[in-house]
Amino acid sequence: xxxxxxxxxxxxxxxxxxxxxxxxxxxxxxxxxxxxxxxxxxxxxxxxxxxxxxxxxxxxxxxxxxxxxxxxxxxxxxxxxxxxxxxxxxxxxxxxxxxxxxxxxxxxxxxxxxxxxxxxxxxxxxxxxxxxxxxxxxxxxxxxxxxxxxxxxxxxxxxxxxxxxxxxxxxxxxxxxxxxxxxxxxxxxxxxxxxxxxxxxxxxxxxxxxxxxxxxxxxxxxxxxxxxxxxxxxxxxxxxxxxxxxxxxxxxxxxxxxxxxxxxxxxxxxxxxxxxxxxxxxxxxxxxxxxxxxxxxxxxxxxxxxxxxxxxxxxxxxxxxxxxxxxxxxxxxxxxxxxxxxxxxxxxxxxxxxxxxxxxxxxxxxxxxxxxxxxxxxxxxxxxxxxxxxxxxxxxxxxxxxxxxxxxxxxxxxxxxxxxxxxxxxxxxxxxxxxxxxxxxxxxxxxxxxxxxxxxxxxxxxxxxxxxxxxxxxxxxxxxxxxx
Numbered sequence: 001x002x003x004x005x006x007x008x009x010x011x012x013x014x015x016x017x018x019x020x021x022x023x024x025x026x027x028x029x030x031x032x033x034x035x036x037x038x039x040x041x042x043x044x045x046x047x048x049x050x051x052x053x054x055x056x057x058x059x060x061x062x063x064x065x066x067x068x069x070x071x072x073x074x075x076x077x078x079x080x081x082x083x084x085x086x087x088x089x090x091x092x093x094x095x096x097x098x099x100x101x102x103x104x105x106x107x108x109x110x111x112x113x114x115x116x117x118x119x120x121x122x123x124x125x126x127x128x129x130x131x132x133x134x135x136x137x138x139x140x141x142x143x144x145x146x147x148x149x150x151x152x153x154x155x156x157x158x159x160x161x162x163x164x165x166x167x168x169x170x171x172x173x174x175x176x177x178x179x180x181x182x183x184x185x186x187x188x189x190x191x192x193x194x195x196x197x198x199x200x201x202x203x204x205x206x207x208x209x210x211x212x213x214x215x216x217x218x219x220x221x222x223x224x225x226x227x228x229x230x231x232x233x234x235x236x237x238x239x240x241x242x243x244x245x246x247x248x249x250x251x252x253x254x255x256x257x258x259x260x261x262x263x264x265x266x267x268x269x270x271x272x273x274x275x276x277x278x279x280x281x282x283x284x285x286x287x288x289x290x291x292x293x294x295x296x297x298x299x300x301x302x303x304x305x306x307x308x309x310x311x312x313x314x315x316x317x318x319x320x321x322x323x324x325x326x327x328x329x330x331x332x333x334x335x336x337x338x339x340x341x342x343x344x345x346x347x348x349x350x351x352x353x354x355x356x357x358x359x360x361x362x363x364x365x366x367x368x369x370x371x372x373x374x375x376x377x378x379x380x381x382x383x384x385x386x387x388x389x390x391x392x393x394x395x396x397x398x399x400x401x402x403x404x405x406x407x408x409x410x411x412x413x414x415x416x417x418x419x420x421x422x423x424x425x426x427x428x429x430x431x432x433x434x435x436x437x438x439x440x441x442x443x444x445x446x447x448x449x450x451x452x453x454x455x456x457x458x459x460x461x462x463x464x465x466x467x468x469x470x471x472x473x474x475x476x477x478x479x480x481x482x483x484x
Contacts, residue, residue, distance in 0.1 A: 074231070076223045077278030078451065079167070079270040082160035083417050083466040084153045084240075086264065086408070090129035094119050097260075104138050106249040106309075114253055118260040123381035123402060123478055127470070128263040128409035133244045146182055146244040147191075153240050153266040154188065155195060161268040164464065165277070167234060169196035174235035175204035176222045178214035178413055180442070181302070181312075182242035192238065203229075211300060211441025212377055215239035215267070215413030216449050220285040222271050232274040240266030241412030248311030255311035261380055265411025265418065275454070283434070284336050284450040288329040291443045296321045300442035319386055325446035326390060326438070330367070333448055337370040337436075367391055371450070372433040374398065375419040377440050378405035381478075387438065403474045408466070413439065418466055422474070425467040429456045 097119065101112045131152070133145035154177075162169065175198065177188040186194075189204040198204075203225060210217050215237075222235035229235075243264055248255050272278065290296040299315035315321070335343060342365045349363030367374075376387045378401050388398045400419040404411075408418050416437045423429055435451040459465075467474075 074227055074273045075275060076226055076282040077272055077275040077454070078280040078282060079234070079272050079278050080161065080165045081267060081269040081417050081420070082157050082164060083414065083421055084157045084264075084266040085160075085466045085468075086129040088127075090132065090135075090264065091127055092130045092134075092263075093126045100135075100137060100139075104249070106138070106251075108251060111251045111253075111256060115256055115260050118257060121381065121480075122260055123384075123405045124261070124263075124409050125406040125476070127407060131242075131244050131264050134247060138249075139244075139247050141245045141247060143184065143245075146242055147184065149242050149244045149264065150179075150182070150184075150188060150191065150240075151195075153242075153264060154192065154238055154268075157240075157266050157268040158192065158196070158236070158238065160464075161236075161270055165270050167270060169198055171234055172196075172198055172202060172236045173229055173233040174222055174225045175202055175238075176207070176218045176225075176235065177205070177238045178207040178210060178218045179240050179242055180209050180211055180214060180412070181246045182244075183208040188238070192236075209442070210413075211443060211445060212241075212379060212410070212412045212415070213439035213441030213445045213447040215416060216285060216437060216439050216447040217287065217441075217445075218413075219269070219271070219282070219449055220287060220447070223282060223285060226271065226273050229273075233272065234274075235271040237269040237271060238266070239269075239413040239417070241414070246310075246312075248309060250305040250307055250309030250311060252305045252309075252311070252313070254313045254315070255305060255309075257314050258312045261410040263409030263411055265408055265414045267414040267417035269417065279455045279457075280435070280451040280453055282449065283452050284333065284448075286329055286333045286336070286448050288325055288332065288446045289443055290321065290325050290328065290445070296325070296444040299444055319382055321444050322383065322440050322446070323386060323390065325440065325444055326387065329438075329446040329448055330365070330391075333450075334365050334367075337434075337450055338365055338367070339369050342366055342369055364390070364392060367436065368393070368397070370434065371436040372430075373400070373420075373423050373428070373435045375416045375423075375435060375437040376401040377438060378402075378408075378415040378419065379410055379440060381405070383440065399475050402478060403476070406476060406478060407470060407474070413441075421465045422467055422471070424457045425465055425471040426474075429453055431456060 098112060098116055101107050101115060131149040133140035175189050175192060177192065179188055183206065187206040189206045193202065193204060207214055207218060218237045218239060222237050226233055226235055241262065243262060248259055295317055299318045299321045301313045303313055304310050345363050346365050353360050374393060374397050376384055376398060384398055384401045400422040403422055404415055404418045411418060416439060420435065431453055433453045437449045439447050
């Protein structure tokens with residue numbers, strides 16, 4: 001360890017324990033004073049106190065503690081989670097993707113070459129999967145095929161979760177589902193209620209149009225609903241994105257990128273206010289919305305091209321907008337999770353820039369002092385690169401995000417759970433470890449959640465998770481550009 005690192009470590013210890021350090025002189029002074037008075041004098045002074053004073057000294061702190069315990073938010077726990085496990089029959093190697101694109105008359109050769117270059121630079125591997133309907137020529141985008149994808153992904157993830165947690169469907173009190181681009185009637189929530197015969201009084205909602213950060217919006221909503229539900233209630237959160245009806249069939253370059261990045265995936269999470277069998281505790285949820293600005297609002301925008309083909313238009317300003325949203329989110333999250341040492345350095349840097357010299361480089365808080373693991377939305381290589389740079393994270397700290405993008409592609413709001421599964425499959429999760437999830441979505445939103453591990457997974461190597469068959473091959477090297 002270098003001398004500068006040792007000094008910073010000493011500073012962190014001193015500031016983090018400043019209360020204890022400051023209390024030492026006062027405690028020592030009190031002990032010396034008590035020693036000077038002697039036990040007989042102390043007892044005489046205590047007997048001189050009036051009964052009402054004794055009563056207030058005992059009652060007021062007890063009453064304040066009781067009121068605090070009554071009014072404070074209930075702790076919310078993650079009992080467990082499960083990710084949809086893709087089938088090799090859905091695999092889409094680059095060559096197959098390019099071949100299908102060439103035989104579909106909706107794409108010209110220029111569009112095919114453009115998508116090929118995007119794939120080479122995307123960070124995706126050869127094992128990402130698309131739903132069965134996308135393997136047809138031409139791809140099927142009808143309602144029946146779309147519902148089939150929903151049933152395959154959502155029901156598979158929920159089945160795995162209920163098996164892991166041994167929770168019966170009738171024990172679910174709250175259901176929150178999110179899928180941005182496919183919102184049929186009946187809704188996803190209704191499909192789940194029907195499939196699992198959930199109770200008639202289950203509180204349920206389907207969130208649509210919220211983008212890739214909707215998974216954390218769902219977690220925040222479920223947490224709020226659990227605050228007013230009976231103690232010990234269970235909330236089922238399901239996150240996915242349905243690819244079948246949303247494959248873009250036109251030639252606009254800004255709308256071709258989602259074809260190359262988005263792949264099938266989903267996750268189911270069980271939250272509860274009963275921590276008896278929980279694996280994680282939900283510490284914080286922070287949501288940031290920048291949609292009041294026109295540029296942010298339109299940077300991820302569903303629209304039709306000039307030929308009537310519907311797709312998602314990704315603005316060239318997307319990374320700039322995402323950076324601004326991230327800054328706003330970490331400004332709100334920082335005071336809640338950073339140790340006092342980092343907050344003090346940030347405050348001093350801010351004052352110096354305002355008072356002394358605006359040219360002073362702003363201090364970037366070291367979030368590695370607050371979290372052991374980082375799950376950054378695997379939205380694409382550029383997204384991960386930008387967050388790694390902004391948060392000064394190491395390659396190992398963004399490994400889960402890069403490997404998830406490589407193995408599963410951008411699975412939208414569920415990608416964070418594949419990343420958490422990667423960390424656990426690698427055996428890196430320990431009791432007490434803190435996890436920071438960061439998601440981005442249309443609107444434009446940056447949402448984050450902080451978790452604390454209570455119980456690491458019982459099965460080593462992710463034996464029952466999405467990485468079971470391949471984690472031994474990861475991490476893999478991802479070159480900047482694939483050369484032919």
